[in-house]
Amino acid sequence: MPTYPTAEGRTTKNEMKELSHKGLEQRFEQAQKRGEEFTPERLSTYRERLEYELGVINRMGFNGYFLIVQDFIGWAKNNDIPVGPGRGSGAGSLVAYSLGITDLDPMTYNLIFERFLNPERVSMPDFDVDFCQESRQRVIEYVTEKYGEDSVSQIITYGKLQARAAIRDVGRVMGMTFSEVDVIAKLIPERLGINLGDAIKEESRIRELMETDPKISNLMDLAQKIEGLVRHAGIHAAGVIIADGNIVNHAPLYRGVEGENVVQYDMKHSEKIGLMKFDFLGLKTLTHINDALRLIERNRGKKYLVQDISLRILASTN
Numbered sequence: 001m002p003t004y005p006t007a008e009g010r011t012t013k014n015e016m017k018e019l020s021h022k023g024l025e026q027r028f029e030q031a032q033k034r035g036e037e038f039t040p041e042r043l044s045t046y047r048e049r050l051e052y053e054l055g056v057i058n059r060m061g062f063n064g065y066f067l068i069v070q071d072f073i074g075w076a077k078n079n080d081i082p083v084g085p086g087r088g089s090g091a092g093s094l095v096a097y098s099l100g101i102t103d104l105d106p107m108t109y110n111l112i113f114e115r116f117l118n119p120e121r122v123s124m125p126d127f128d129v130d131f132c133q134e135s136r137q138r139v140i141e142y143v144t145e146k147y148g149e150d151s152v153s154q155i156i157t158y159g160k161l162q163a164r165a166a167i168r169d170v171g172r173v174m175g176m177t178f179s180e181v182d183v184i185a186k187l188i189p190e191r192l193g194i195n196l197g198d199a200i201k202e203e204s205r206i207r208e209l210m211e212t213d214p215k216i217s218n219l220m221d222l223a224q225k226i227e228g229l230v231r232h233a234g235i236h237a238a239g240v241i242i243a244d245g246n247i248v249n250h251a252p253l254y255r256g257v258e259g260e261n262v263v264q265y266d267m268k269h270s271e272k273i274g275l276m277k278f279d280f281l282g283l284k285t286l287t288h289i290n291d292a293l294r295l296i297e298r299n300r301g302k303k304y305l306v307q308d309i310s311l312r313i314l315a316s317t318n
Helices: 012-033 040-060 063-078 088-092 094-099 136-147 163-173 178-185 196-202 204-212 214-226 267-272 284-300 306-317
Strands: 128-132 152-160 230-242 253-255 261-263 277-283
Touching: 012 040, 012 063, 012 094, 040 063, 040 094, 063 094, 063 128, 063 136, 063 277, 128 136, 128 284, 136 152, 136 230, 136 277, 152 267, 163 178, 163 196, 163 214, 178 214, 196 204, 196 214, 204 214, 230 267, 267 277, 277 284
Parallel strands: 128 277, 152 261
Antiparallel strands: 152 230, 230 277, 253 261
16 A cells, blocks of 8 residues: 555544544535535434444555545645546445545435445455546646655556457458458457357358368468457556555556556556556546536636536436
8 A cells, every 4th residue: 555644644544534524524514505404413423424434444454545545636626627526336435525535425325335345345445536538647647746756657458359350460461451351350240259269150151261262261260379369558548556665666667658657567467466556537528517617607707616517417317
């Protein structure tokens, strides 16, 4: 777990508790301004739930994770970067709501915290955080500056040769024309995950061409041999690793096209060796909403926040 720098050298447990209770009181104030009423019984229910969640998070050792996520989300909001209200199982956490990670009150909607973190089924926490697509990179640059370039990295993805791609690549190397190869490639059935062996069994026209044309038979034989091999490397669309200390002590790196640090283990294997993944998703919808709000402010003189609009949309669909 990466180390979160706490105020005045406090433990992450104490930092979490203080920020969560302070944040919950602010949420109460916001709700009361909206006209919601809080009886002593209701306030007690919220505070009991908060203490329960804090206990589970502390026992599972995820204080640092929550603190890091609330920090970069808070920075984004303070720097006018649109952030989504929260989605997935993380929206069931009252601690997340109190820390400003999510903007949806889980108590109002009877959302279950154990769907996100369950002490009986230990799994890594995973907040899917949506940022405006145009500003996502600014948030990544912020965490890179805060935790150090040596400790922050994006995650590699490996593109494998699927059935059609294997045929097209082999055909090109064999000197066949695009139209010749395209005829064969288009005969592969439109089914997710189909391999060439199954395609040959299912599609009689492929078998006929293989039997009548030795070149096609050779093409299919070679394509089956390279099918499934890694063809190229890319960068995961959302995942960012923040490590405790220099990341090369845990995993090999390579440089992306734009000079990014990229862990050479894919997402699944990065988590397997203990690296902590954070999701920074770029959402075009937030960009469009933000552009619309800027136009409203410029033309009508009314200022709205993306978070407010997102919550109104959620309320109207409930």
